[in-house]
Amino acid sequence: MRIGELAALVGVSTRTVRHYHHIGLLPEPARQANGYREYRLADAVTLARVRQLARLGLSLDELRDALADDDGRDLREVLQELDADLAREQEAIAARRARLAVLLARVEEGAGALMSADMSDLLRDLSLDGSRFAELDRQMLTLASAMGGPEGESAVVELMRPLTEPDMLARGLELYRRLDELAGAHPDDPRVAGLAADLAGHIPDAMASAMIGNSDDAAAGGSPATDGDRWLETFAGEMTPAQAEVLRLFMERLRGRSSC
Numbered sequence: 001m002r003i004g005e006l007a008a009l010v011g012v013s014t015r016t017v018r019h020y021h022h023i024g025l026l027p028e029p030a031r032q033a034n035g036y037r038e039y040r041l042a043d044a045v046t047l048a049r050v051r052q053l054a055r056l057g058l059s060l061d062e063l064r065d066a067l068a069d070d071d072g073r074d075l076r077e078v079l080q081e082l083d084a085d086l087a088r089e090q091e092a093i094a095a096r097r098a099r100l101a102v103l104l105a106r107v108e109e110g111a112g113a114l115m116s117a118d119m120s121d122l123l124r125d126l127s128l129d130g131s132r133f134a135e136l137d138r139q140m141l142t143l144a145s146a147m148g149g150p151e152g153e154s155a156v157v158e159l160m161r162p163l164t165e166p167d168m169l170a171r172g173l174e175l176y177r178r179l180d181e182l183a184g185a186h187p188d189d190p191r192v193a194g195l196a197a198d199l200a201g202h203i204p205d206a207m208a209s210a211m212i213g214n215s216d217d218a219a220a221g222g223s224p225a226t227d228g229d230r231w232l233e234t235f236a237g238e239m240t241p242a243q244a245e246v247l248r249l250f251m252e253r254l255r256g257r258s259s260c
Contacts, residue, residue: 006039010047017047025050025063058082102150116150118157125164126172133179136238159207168202175199185242192242196249200257208254 020026128134236244
């Protein structure tokens with residue numbers, strides 16, 4: 001049979017047949033004296049097999065393995081590997097859909113933002129009208145929760161929850177005001193050290209540990225820079241020099257607490 005007849009028999013185009021020839025998936029018969037290629041039933045079987053496997057999503061190398069007689073891998077092994085790959089993809093898609101369902105539920109509940117009600121309540125409690133520092137703190141918390149996904153957001157809420165108790169909240173808002181008052185001050189301002197001490201004393205132990213990171217990582221050969229250092233650097237870039245100095249001394253005090 002000619003190429004057009006072969007293509008019609010299997011249900012593909014002649015262009016597809018030529019493409020399979022070009023990439024080496026379908027042997028190309030020698031031309032006859034009349035210049036035409038003559039295909040046999042065995043060619044149709046091979047072409048149908050290529051088409052079937054291609055529809056399953058096999059890569060070019062996998063197709064070659066499945067079709068090679070002397071490759072050492074039978075079709076069953078190739079298909080089992082493909083099935084395992086598809087199962088992993090299915091699990092990943094299911095996990096993404098689960099996270100998406102959480103976000104959709106929040107939007108449909110009228111939250112107006114891609115965060116939980118607990119996170120929204122936390123950010124509202126920690127707000128202070130007109131406070132530049134409070135606004136930056138809210139932005140950093142929002143960023144931290146968004147980067148960690150639902151699990152990370154829950155962890156942030158749990159760490160910050162003690163700070164929303166009435167007495168702690170009042171003290172925290174007062175610390176915001178004192179930090180704002182340093183906006184135009186020099187880093188050597190005498191208020192800086194005292195504010196850093198009060199700020200460190202305000203932070204619960206669990207939150208302090210999370211902020212300074214695990215010092216054992218550095219001892220084990222990891223990077224000496226902790227997550228707290230990186231967040232501090234980002235945060236300090238938005239601060240005035242005196243406020244940045246408060247944050248630097250604040251982190252020093254947290255590390256000193258952990259070493260005691």
